[in-house]
Amino acid sequence: MAIHLTKESKVLVQGVTGSEGMKHTRRMLEAGTDVVGGVNPRKAGRTVVFDVSRSPGSLPGTPRTVPVYGSVAEGMAATGADVSVVFVPPAFARAAVVEAADAGIGLVVVITEGIPVHDTVAFTTYARARGTRIIGPNCPGLISPGHSVAGIIPADITGPGRIGLVSKSGTLTYQLMYELRDTGFSTCVGIGGDPVVGTSHIDCLAAFQDDPDTDLVVLIGEIGGDAEERAAAYIRDHVTKPVVGYIAGFTAPEGRTMGHAGAIVSGSSGTARAKKRALEAASVKVGNTPTETARLVLAALEGAGRRHS
């Protein structure tokens, strides 16, 4: 088990024929993801052949053929796909997500960076009303190590384990996965660094709390907004599993956007200090560096193990 993405997930790639779509579809296949098709209305009926010789167990030069469908609905009808990963450029992302939601797919992972906020507001609202979960935009997607990757998170950093991770940042996710590579993860979800995202820290905390294969949750946040403060309140009231936090951006100046569109301190709101304080008030241990955060995770796992034995 894992959250939102399992070995059984059947994945479509919207924008499969673009350069990012091609590169990451190959990587997803190598990681064992069941990529059942791509979507591109102008290339429907064709196939794309991927060299997946790096994937474990396959012979050198083993090709994998992925059919291209004209629409998400067509792809779902032909393959039974239940997840779509979106790599289309910002100008076309809104239409791509609306199409996927109209087709009734369960999960859409939007990797695309640089989507106008008004478009994200429109498609997240639209998808929610139709029961489609959106992860992202501007996110690395998610991985259930050893089972499946939907997005761009590298599959070779670590393997399966019993830690869940939710983060606004891709590279900080990789860093923590690396620091805890000997322990492994159930699922890591990169929810994205934009001001508006489809899936929040809270959504993931709730799913990890209910996941029998997750023992502890790592929550990575950064400056901007109040998602971490809200997550803290949720943890206090609803999460019984241990949570370890990390917040980036203590040294960020007020009023400047730090890389991610949503990473900005406005006046006195959205500061790293306030987020850390809120998490600590909810009994979440918060590391000062990624390395210290990993140490806190190991200590918490050890403590939990002792209590159970």
Next chain:
Amino acid sequence: MDLYEHQARDIFEEYGITVPRAEVTDSPEGARVIARRLGGSVVVKAQVRTGGRGKAGGVALAADPAAAERTARRILGMDIKGHTVGTVMLAQPVAIAREFYVSYVLDRAAGRFLAIASAEGGMEIEEVAARRPEAVARIPVDPAEGVTSATAARIARAAGLPPQTVDTLVRLWQVLIREDALLVEVNPLVLTEQGRIVALDGKVTLDDNARFRQARWGADDPAVPDDPLEAAAAAKGLNYVRLDGEVGVIGNGAGLVMSTLDVVAGCGARPADFLDIGGGASARTMADALSVVLADPAVKSVLVNVFGGITACDAVADGIVRALDTVRLTRPLVVRLDGNNAARGRAVLDAHAHPLVRQATTMDGAARAAAHLAHAS
């Protein structure tokens, strides 16, 4: 991107919102000419992209053209919260009967926009909200529907604004949607003694991500940063924010770079910048990044912190080596490479053996070394 007040004013005017007659100048003499054109008495307003102008003395009434020139001379060049006043707007005074507050702001948690309105305008809305929360109405806007006359009437009623404001509320929403704005704020929106609704001061923040479909982001691009190093970095397509420390920081991924700044600060040094080279950085990107960071005379040491997820560390190392051919390294460089192809990347740097380049195997160790080197020099 935040617009200047006069840019917001011009946009409001385009959308049929009543604004005071006004013009902009960068010279005291120009202020005198404009004041004469506007009828003599004017309000002189510093144009800076920050709040609190009034308290800082950046807004003043001038009774005649000579006074307008004197006032403009005083305000031009003034420093308001670190922003130097380069231009002033001169506006015709308005006879105010009542002042209101209205804005459309992004509610990040709810993933939609929120109308905020109050019949107590003219002061900071945060102060009103803290003192009398019941005086501030907050109405969520359904993204599919937007602000229609009916929604606007509901907002006005909830905040106790007169019905004449409904038309302005609808037009301000059109500004928000059509201009791809993240914030539209009018404070104060006034009812004049003549019974008209006028937007006296406006703040508009545009969405940088919508640049590709907005003609307003054209040749006269107001997004060019004031800082020369930031402007140079922006021209090279680099995501760079200049800070006031002594350890230059380059990394991949916004979260990891922010974290790197914090770890440097935790080692007792101050980061000189935020520079994210992004995923799959080329040698060229690395060279550009190094040249921008080294152009800052305050930088005493440079820390490169890369975790190779998609990015291959040997490509980053190649980039650094090639960068050292084109950029003369004058200060120590600490490199930490981990993740994808890290061993090969470290070997590339070892083989190059530049006397000012050293490697660290952990992020914390690299930050400690860079902080130490910055203090030692």
